[in-house]
Amino acid sequence: MPIKPKPLLTVLNGGKADILPVWLMRQAGRYLPEYRELRARKGGFLDLVYDADAAAEVTLQPIRRFGFDGAILFSDILIVPHALGQDLRFEVAEGPRLSPPLIDASLKALEAVPQRLEAVYRTVEKVARALAPETAFLGFAGSPWTVATYMVAGQGSREQAEARRMAYRDPPAFAAIIDALSAMTVDYLSGQVNAGVEAVQLFDSWSGSLSPDQFEKWVIAPTARIVADFKSRHPEIPVIGFPKGAGGKLPAYARETGVDAIGLDETVDPRWAAAMLPPGLPVQGNLDPLALIAGGETLEKAIDTIISAFEGRPHIFNLGHGILQDTPIEHVEQLVKRVRR
Numbered sequence: 089m090p091i092k093p094k095p096l097l098t099v100l101n102g103g104k105a106d107i108l109p110v111w112l113m114r115q116a117g118r119y120l121p122e123y124r125e126l127r128a129r130k131g132g133f134l135d136l137v138y139d140a141d142a143a144a145e146v147t148l149q150p151i152r153r154f155g156f157d158g159a160i161l162f163s164d165i166l167i168v169p170h171a172l173g174q175d176l177r178f179e180v181a182e183g184p185r186l187s188p189p190l191i192d193a194s195l196k197a198l199e200a201v202p203q204r205l206e207a208v209y210r211t212v213e214k215v216a217r218a219l220a221p222e223t224a225f226l227g228f229a230g231s232p233w234t235v236a237t238y239m240v241a242g243q244g245s246r247e248q249a250e251a252r253r254m255a256y257r258d259p260p261a262f263a264a265i266i267d268a269l270s271a272m273t274v275d276y277l278s279g280q281v282n283a284g285v286e287a288v289q290l291f292d293s294w295s296g297s298l299s300p301d302q303f304e305k306w307v308i309a310p311t312a313r314i315v316a317d318f319k320s321r322h323p324e325i326p327v328i329g330f331p332k333g334a335g336g337k338l339p340a341y342a343r344e345t346g347v348d349a350i351g352l353d354e355t356v357d358p359r360w361a362a363a364m365l366p367p368g369l370p371v372q373g374n375l376d377p378l379a380l381i382a383g384g385e386t387l388e389k390a391i392d393t394i395i396s397a398f399e400g401r402p403h404i405f406n407l408g409h410g411i412l413q414d415t416p417i418e419h420v421e422q423l424v425k426r427v428r429r
Contacts, residue, residue: 092221092222093105094157094221094222094223094224094286095107095108095109095157095222095224096109096111096157096158096224096226096287096404097224097286097287097326099349099370099402099403099404100287100326100328100348100349100370100402100404101326101348102348102368102370102402103402104402107157107428108395108403108404108405108427108428109157109158109224109404109405110156110157110404110405110406110423110424110427110428111156111157111158111159111160111226111404111406112150112156112406112407112410112411112420113160113330113351113406113407113409113410113411114410114411115150115154115156115160115411116146116147116149116150116160116162117146117162117410117411117413118413119411119412119413119414119415119417119420120149120150120153120417121417122149122153123146123149126142126145126146130142132178133164133178134164134176134177134178136162137162137163137164137167137207137208138204138207138208139207140207140208140210140211140213140214141214143161143162143163143207143208143211144162144211144214144215144218146162147159147160147161147162147211147215148215148218148219151219151220151223153417154420154421154424155424156223156424157222157223157224157404158223158224158225158226158287158404159215159219159223159224159225159226160226160228160289161208161211161212161215161225161226161227161228161280161285162211163208163211163228164184165228165229165230165234165235165291165293166184166186166230166235166238167204167205167208167276168229168230168235168269168272168273168276169186169235169238169239169269170186170201170204171200171201171202171204171205171272171276172198172200172201172239172268172269172272173198173199173200173201174186174187174188174198174239175187175188182243183243183244184238184243184244185242185243186238186239186242186243187242188242189239189240189241189242189243189250190239190240190242190254190265191240191241191242191250191254195261195264195265195268200272202272202275205276205279208276208279208280209279209280209282209283210283212225212227212280212283212284212285213283213284215284216283216284216285217284224286224287225284225285225286225287226285226286226287226288226289226328227277227280227281227285227287227288227289228288228289228290228291229273229276229277229288229290229291230273230290230291230292230293231273231290231291231292231295231307231310231311231314231329231331232265232266232269232270232273232306232310232311232314233251233266233292233294233295233298233306233307233310234291234292234293234294234295235269236251236262236265236266236269236306237250237251237294239265239269240254240262240265247297248294248297252297252298252302255302255305255306256302262306266306266310269310270310270313270314270317273290273314274314274317274318274321277314277318278318278321278322281321281322281325285325286325287325287326287327287328288318288325288326288327288328289327289328289329289330289351290311290314290327290328290329290330290347291330291332292307292311292329292330292331292332292334293330293332293409294332294333295307295331295332295333295334296331296332296333296334296335297333300337303334303337304340307331307334307341308340308341308344308345311329311331311341311345311347312344312345312346315327315329315345315346315347316346319346326348326349327346327347327348327349328347328348328349328350328351328372329341329342329345329347329349329350329351330350330351330353330372331350331351332353332409333353333355335355335356338350338352338356338361338364338365339364339365339366342365342366342369343366348370349369349370349371349372349402349404350365350369350370350371350372351371351372351373351374351406352371352372352373352374352408353373353374353408353409354373354374354375354376354377354379354407354408354409355408356373356374356408358373358374358393358394358397358398359397361374361397361398362397362398362400362401365401367401368401368402369401369402370401370402370403370404371398371401371402371403371404372403372404372405372406373394373404373405373406373407373408374394374406374407374408375390375391375394375405375406375407375408375423376390376407376408377407377408377409377410377411377412377415378412380407380411380412380415380419380420380423381412381414381415381416381419382419383416383418383419383422387419387422387423387426388422388426391405391423391426391427392426395427405427
C-alpha cells in the first residue's frame with residue numbers, strides 16, 4: 089500500500105491536503121502538566137534541552153495528547169550562540185543569560201564548541217523513530233538578527249537597543265556576528281535534517297524592532313543567504329520564515345528571502361496578507377494566543393475568520409506566536425476540533 093503524504097508537508101510544498109494541517113508554536117511546554125512534571129524531575133531548562141531522552145519525550149507529549157500534524161523539536165534558539173562559544177545559563181524568573189555580552193567583548197574572543205549541538209541531533213533521531221507516519225517533523229533555529237540581539241546584550245530586551253546601536257555604530261563588527269550566526273545556523277539546520285527533520289522554521293522574534301533599511305540589511309539579506317546555502321544542501325526540505333512584527337515589510341520578506349512558506353503573527357490582518365503576499369505562497373498562522381486562552385465563541389469566531397481568509401491559498405493553522413503558559417488544555421482541544429470540523 090502506498091504511503092499517504094503528510095498533510096503539513098503537502099501544504100508546505102504548495103499543495104492542498106485532505107485536511108487543514110495544524111500545529112502550535114511552543115506546543116511542547118509549560119501549559120502541559122506532563123511537561124511540568126518532567127521539568128520538575130530534570131531540574132534546569134538547559135539540562136532538559138541537552139538530555140536527548142527527555143527532550144524527545146517533551147517533543148512527543150503534545151502529539152500524543154492532541155494529534156497535531158506537526159511535531160516541533162524541543163530546544164531553544166540560543167543553542168547556536170552556545171555552540172559559537174558564549175556561556176549560556178537560564179536564571180529562574182529572569183530568562184537566559186549569555187556571557188560575555190558582545191557589547192563588551194569581541195566575537196574573535198569566542199572559541200566555537202560545535203559539539204554542543206550533538207545532543208540536539210540525538211533528540212531528533214529519537215523523535216523521528218517514534219513519530220507516526222502521518223506526522224511531519226519540524227526543526228528550527230533562530231534567525232541571525234534575533235539571536236544577535238541576545239548575544240550583544242547578554243540577555244533579552246524589549247527594544248533590542250544594544251544590538252540596534254551596535255548595528256548603526258559599528259556595522260562591520262555587527263556584520264561579523266551576523267555572518268558567524270548565519271554559517272552556524274546552516275550547519276545546525278543541516279544537521280537536524282540529517283538526523284530526521286522534514287521541514288525547518290526560522291524564528292525572527294524581534295524583527296519588528298527594525299527600520300525598513302535595517303530590516304533589509306539584518307533580516308532579509310541574512311535570511312536569504314541562509315535559505316540559499318541550506319537549499320544547496322537540502323533542496324527538498326521546506327523552510328518556513330517567521331518574521332514576527334514585520335507588518336508591511338512582509339511582502340518584501342516573502343519575495344526576497346526565498347522561504348517556502350511564511351508565518352504570520354497575530355497583528356497581521358489575514359485578509360490583507362492573503363491579498364498582498366505572492367500568489368500560491370503557503371502561509372502559517374495566525375491566531376492570537378490570547379484568543380486561545382479566551383476560548384468559547386471568541387475562539388471559534390477567530391478560527392473561522394483565519395480559515396476563511398486563507399481559503400484560496402495553501403494554509404497551515406497555527407498561532408501568531410507561542411502558546412502561553414496559562415492556556416487551558418480544553419481550549420487547545422476546542423481549537424483542534426474546530427479546525428478539523
